[in-house]
Amino acid sequence: MADTLDARTLPLDETSRSALDERGLAYRLIDHADGLVLDAWSRAVHRGFTHGEMPAEEVAEWREPMSWRRLLGVYDPTVPQADLPVATLSSWVAPMSVPGGELPMWAISTVTVAGTHRRRGIARSLLEAELRDARAAGVPIAGLTASEATIYGRYGFAPATTIATWRVDTGRAAWRAPDAPGRVQYLDREAAAALMGEVHERTRTARLGEIPGWPRRWRGRVALAEKKDEEVVTVRYVDESGEPRGVMAYRIEGHAEEDGRGVLTIRYLVADDDVALAALWRFALEHDLVGEVVAPMRPVDEPLPWLLDDPRVPVSSVTDHGWLRILDVPAALEGRAYAASASLVLRVTDPLGYADGTWRVEIADGRASVASTEDEPDVELSVLELGSAYLGGFSLAALSAAGRVAGTADAIGALDAALRVPRAPFLSIVY
Numbered sequence: 001m002a003d004t005l006d007a008r009t010l011p012l013d014e015t016s017r018s019a020l021d022e023r024g025l026a027y028r029l030i031d032h033a034d035g036l037v038l039d040a041w042s043r044a045v046h047r048g049f050t051h052g053e054m055p056a057e058e059v060a061e062w063r064e065p066m067s068w069r070r071l072l073g074v075y076d077p078t079v080p081q082a083d084l085p086v087a088t089l090s091s092w093v094a095p096m097s098v099p100g101g102e103l104p105m106w107a108i109s110t111v112t113v114a115g116t117h118r119r120r121g122i123a124r125s126l127l128e129a130e131l132r133d134a135r136a137a138g139v140p141i142a143g144l145t146a147s148e149a150t151i152y153g154r155y156g157f158a159p160a161t162t163i164a165t166w167r168v169d170t171g172r173a174a175w176r177a178p179d180a181p182g183r184v185q186y187l188d189r190e191a192a193a194a195l196m197g198e199v200h201e202r203t204r205t206a207r208l209g210e211i212p213g214w215p216r217r218w219r220g221r222v223a224l225a226e227k228k229d230e231e232v233v234t235v236r237y238v239d240e241s242g243e244p245r246g247v248m249a250y251r252i253e254g255h256a257e258e259d260g261r262g263v264l265t266i267r268y269l270v271a272d273d274d275v276a277l278a279a280l281w282r283f284a285l286e287h288d289l290v291g292e293v294v295a296p297m298r299p300v301d302e303p304l305p306w307l308l309d310d311p312r313v314p315v316s317s318v319t320d321h322g323w324l325r326i327l328d329v330p331a332a333l334e335g336r337a338y339a340a341s342a343s344l345v346l347r348v349t350d351p352l353g354y355a356d357g358t359w360r361v362e363i364a365d366g367r368a369s370v371a372s373t374e375d376e377p378d379v380e381l382s383v384l385e386l387g388s389a390y391l392g393g394f395s396l397a398a399l400s401a402a403g404r405v406a407g408t409a410d411a412i413g414a415l416d417a418a419l420r421v422p423r424a425p426f427l428s429i430v431y
């Protein structure tokens with residue numbers, strides 16, 4: 001993918017600026033060069049997520065990960081702490097992996113409105129401005145990870161990727177897969193964080209819905225940032241030639257030494273290949289003094305059950321994770337590859353207008369061409385279902401069974417077959 005757009009270069013949305021101004025609120029772009037303003041913005045985010053005062057050390061650590069984002073704040077000059085914005089949001093354009101390549105995605109993060117200013121439409125002003133900005137900049141899709149599933153549907157965002165929390169009773173987890181030819185080794189947390197970044201970067205395009213990470217993201221996984229008081233251990237897997245192929249961070253809690261049934265929680269696990277992944281899983285499952293392994297934020301199609309004698313031992317609970325909002329139907333549909341040919345008319349409804357329209361979709365040789373048409377639709381859905389189906393993570397047949405997609409069974413089946421992907425889309429980070 002060509003270099004992504006730098007969202008920091010874009011101007012402030014005038015519609016939301018004047019709407020907020022009429023209510024005595026100042027909507028501003030944050031100047032990254034002004035450390036005091038930037039730090040106050042970070043403290044407001046911390047407060048907005050129901051935390052208290054942000055520790056000074058953490059304020060300083062936020063500078064790097066915020067330095068490449070576009071930062072927005074809403075200020076109320078009448079409050080005692082007028083330097084702290086009463087609402088915050090950050091955004092950037094990230095390359096998101098899609099079938100056959102990558103597409104620019106407008107990532108939205110750190111959306112907060114102060115407890116004292118909630119439910120007055122401030123978040124709506126911010127989010128609608130983001131969608132206008134993204135569309136004007138030619139970005140076809142917006143994305144976010146949602147703190148609550150009830151907030152973002154009204155803006156056209158819908159779940160597109162899922163995550164699972166896996167739990168394994170290690171006493172019943174007899175290993176079945178072949179022995180790995182390499183070795184698992186401890187390494188220090190700094191080195192582990194760096195290796196996580198490297199492995200993530202070289203593997204992320206293999207998983208649909210992934211975006212690049214950033215240093216603080218990995219430092220958080222090894223407790224060098226965020227929750228620093230957690231005792232985290234890090235190991236890597238090296239192949240026969242000594243090349244690092246995977247890395248895992250974990251902690252062990254419970255009364256491991258008293259009853260031998262500690263709980264090992266995998267905080268992050270990333271591997272270049274299936275052998276390294278299996279080796280690190282085996283290390284966790286066969287760890288001494290551990291009775292249970294818990295792995296949150298893992299793929300729903302983790303190969304774990306097939307690595308063990310008894311596939312019923314690992315149990316998983318699944319939840320939504322990456323949310324997408326299609327802003328440009330032709331660009332989004334033409335921007336991914338397809339597993340089968342199809343020819344149909346697709347009607348998309350979108351109360352905010354961006355994706356609204358009727359489109360003739362011709363899919364041949366793995367690519368789509370999409371053109372506006374007046375023809376009667378074969379498949380009808382809203383921008384929400386389109387977002388959920390886009391990466392192949394949710395089938396139109398299932399959405400149709402819930403009454404959320406209309407059309408002929410043949411056309412829905414053909415589009416589902418075209419959208420199908422070999423592995424479940426998976427976004428491994430929260431942003």
Ligand SMILES: CC(=O)SCCNC(=O)CCNC(=O)[C@H](O)C(C)(C)COP(=O)(O)OP(=O)(O)OC[C@H]1O[C@@H](n2cnc3c(N)ncnc32)[C@H](O)[C@@H]1OP(=O)(O)O
Pocket residue numbers: 048049050108109110111112113114117118119120121122123124125144145146147148150151154431
């Ligand atoms: C991508 C991310 O950053 S996810 C993080 C989101 N932020 C948080 O969870 C931090 C804590 N919460 C907050 O800061 C705020 O409550 C926010 C940002 C969620 C909402 O801000 P507000 O300014 O109160 O929202 P606003 O008044 O614009 O509400 C717009 C609509 O969303 C609805 N809404 C707002 N918050 C919620 C919620 N938590 N759950 C369900 N609906 C909500 C409102 O009822 C309103 O509905 P409408 O369609 O009838 O107009």
